[in-house]
Amino acid sequence: MNTSYTDEKSPRSQPEETAPAATAETRSAFARVRTALVWIVLGWTVALEQLDDNSFLTHLRTGRWILEHHGVPHSDIYSYTVPGAPWVAQSWLAEVLYAGLYESPVGPNGIRVLGGILGAACAYLAYRLADRAAAGRARTVVVLLPALFVSALYWVERPLFIGILAFLALLWIVEIPDSAAGRRPLIALPLLMWLWANCHGSFALGFAYLALHLLGRWADGHRPWQGRERRLLQATVLAFAACFLNPYGAGLVLFPVQLLTHGEALQYVPEWQSPDLRSLVGAAFAVWIAVFVAVLVLARTRPTRRDVLVSLPFLLLGLWALRNAAVAPLVGLPIAARLLPAAPPPVRRPRLDVAVVTTAVLIAASLTRSQLAEPPFDLSRYPVAAMRSVEEQGLLGRRLFTTTGWAGYVIHRYWPRQRVFMDDRYDMYPTDFAVNYQKVRHGDARWRTTFDRYRVEVVVWETGAPLTELLTESPSWRTVYRDRLATVLVRR
Structure with missing residues (x-):
């Protein structure tokens, strides 16, 4: 049964008439566990790195200040050039989490483990999102691998990583309406967006995605005051209101907009520049765009207006600023997965499944042991x-x-x-x-x-x-x- 968010008038949304017999139900449960575990191990090992991000170091120090003073800073405390200048520590909740782990018995390695958990969760959610969108009928690795490769380049110890996971959760709520979270958007969306807003400013992209989705569904004939679109609209309004419940009030909610007013200064920051094809991120993002466009052009069914209206702006955002490449491929992932052609049912090989699962677990254990044996901080690029x-x-x-x-x-x-x-x-x-x-x-x-x-x-x-x-x-x-x-x- 196809449970992804497609247009009810599309042939893909009526699998009982058009879908081949080889659906998700014909695949062994163990084979699903095998595939999911492989992605989880990849996500875990990629993100379980030494701590070396310069922004993270500032976030960590701020989190420790918050714990020491039992409140958030409202003015600058770090510079001698603009002391006392108004400051919104918009990632205060993530900073408290970092500092709490740092000060706990697990120490900085606890932050590394947190990164591994975030990476495993991102990889698993992305895999399940693509698989559910394709109803288990397509080999989604074709689109999943390039999309995750781009995003994983930003899986470092900073609040943006939490924002990437939050974006995947949002996609799950919207794209998989019959999931537990998808059936309860009035609860799931406000809670998710509140946590996201207090962890990273990328929550604004989440609201942009919701607006584009509702507009796109309207263009496809589904009015936002009827059916599920009405519940999503109500949940979006509630979520936006919930975001004002924070130590900075409107200041935190308006932070992403105010940040853009510093565009003249941001043009010097690499992550706010357009992708350079000579860089790893730029080349990987170009590969994703090529794969995504190829899937749309070669698909037997045409993408809906909603799919185009949602994916195109995020691709442009990724081309405008490199940091948006962390989420742009994730937006297009379920869309591309739905349009992939059906693949023959996999051959059940229980022994191979057991071997793959065992190997994945052993590799994860070995890499985890060797990585955590290293010093938690890598300060080799600092003076x-x-x-x-x-x-x-x-x-x-x-x-x-x-x-x-x-x-x-x-x-x-x-x-x-x-x-x-x-x-x-x-x-x-x-x-x-x-x-x-x-x-x-x-x-x-x-x-x-x-x-x-x-x-x-x-x-x-x-x-x-x-x-x-x-x-x-x-x-x-x-x-x-x-x-x-x-x-x-x-x-x-």
Whole structure:
């Protein structure tokens, strides 16, 4: 029985008349467990990595601050350039989760295990979503593998990862209406969107998806004030209202919109730039687009207006900003899965199933043991030795200028003794300030004016970078430490 969300007038929605005999019911339960377990193991091992994301380090420090102060910060606490500036820690709930695990007996490895659980959940939900959308009749690996490959590149220890899982849960509610969550959207949607909104700003994409879905169903002849569309519309309104129940009120709900007003500064941030085909993410996203378009063109049944209206904007969002590539393929996954041609029923081989399951479990256990045996943090790309030199020379606490990526490490390791010039909270810093920082970073001649204005005393910068060379040649600065990664310079 086809249980995916398709147009009732479409031939695919009437399997008892058009579907071949080989449906999901003809497949062995053990074979399903085998396939699901393989995806779960892949998701688990991909996400069970060492902690090294610079944004995560800031999130972790913020979560610890929240636990220590029993409340969320409402103004900046990390910089000396805009101290006290209004700040919405929009991922406060995820930050509390990180800090709670960090401070618990399991320590930072607990955060890594959390990542593995999120990865396993994402892989399993994506597999089940594709399988249910295709009614078990198609080999969905054709679309599932490229879609998950793109998304998995963003499965790192930051709140966006939670947002990706939340998006998959939303797709499940909408695309599989006869599922437990799909039958209860008035309960499932408000709860999901509240959790999502308090964990990451990508919840706005969830509401955009819901709006496009309802508009698309309307275009297909299903009015939003009738049937299931009415319940989804009511659930969406309730979910939006529930999002205002947070420590920041409307400020948190409006955060995604306010972030976009910093577009001039965001253009310098790699994840907010358009995909580069020479990069791994850009090339993988291009492969997904090619696969998705090929499925739509070669499908025997035409996609509905709703499918086009939902998938096209998200593909464009992925082409506009690289970070949207984390969810754009997931939106198209169930659509492509429904349009795949039916495949012959799999041959039942119980012994092979047992062998695959056993092998998958053994591989997962071995990889888990070896990965968790490594130090929980990988700080190899941070100026650990350089900052240790700063501390040993009595320079800690002075006005420090470093990269926004390294600032996360400084905040994690040395705050509150050391504040930063700027970190990657582009939503908080004034746009003109952030743009000026980017120009100075690339060696703009106005670096002297900026350093004088903010009375910068110590610079920890990339060895060999244009700014480092300019400071080295300046008689006003002297080098006190240098290694292959970072150089420390002090104002004379």
